[in-house]
Amino acid sequence: MAARGRTRWGPVAAVLALPVALLTGLVVMVVAWLRPDAPLGGESGEVPCAEALSFGGARLPKGARDTSCTVRSWMDTDYVARFRMPREDVRDWLRATYPDAPDPGTRSCHPHSVDLCLDLGLREEDWNYAGRVPGRTDPGFGAFTVDVDITCEGRDTALVVFSAFTS
Numbered sequence: 195m196a197a198r199g200r201t202r203w204g205p206v207a208a209v210l211a212l213p214v215a216l217l218t219g220l221v222v223m224v225v226a227w228l229r230p231d232a233p234l235g236g237e238s239g240e241v242p243c244a245e246a247l248s249f250g251g252a253r254l255p256k257g258a259r260d261t262s263c264t265v266r267s268w269m270d271t272d273y274v275a276r277f278r279m280p281r282e283d284v285r286d287w288l289r290a291t292y293p294d295a296p297d298p299g300t301r302s303c304h305p306h307s308v309d310l311c312l313d314l315g316l317r318e319e320d321w322n323y324a325g326r327v328p329g330r331t332d333p334g335f336g337a338f339t340v341d342v343d344i345t346c347e348g349r350d351t352a353l354v355v356f357s358a359f360t361s
Contacts, residue, residue, distance in 0.1 A: 240262075288342065
């Protein structure tokens, strides 16, 4: 037993170290979360466009060029495919890919700078056409939502940003 009037520094140090350890852990988690390439140890990187598009039940359209496809995953998975295609073929490609989907429009486009968009929930309970999405039974299919944003670049070309994700 310590003599009267003397402080036992072991328990005091332990009590003081606990908030410091918690604060340090919180800072590490926030920094990891803010890393855009791989939050909290998730994966991020380039993938084949066939993989990115099949996750949302689609295939690369004829005439696609300048393709770039990525995936980010941790708790949810987000595939993004960017490509250019002939502008005149965009609506036909969307109809062939999602035959029972509503027509693409401009109402729900985000960002507002795009010329045309299609936002779909692909779970059975969300859309009555979900079971008829070409590619839905393919091994790579897994998206709950697909967003397709189209920006017209001149008379002949459209930039397509296709995003398929699980959140």
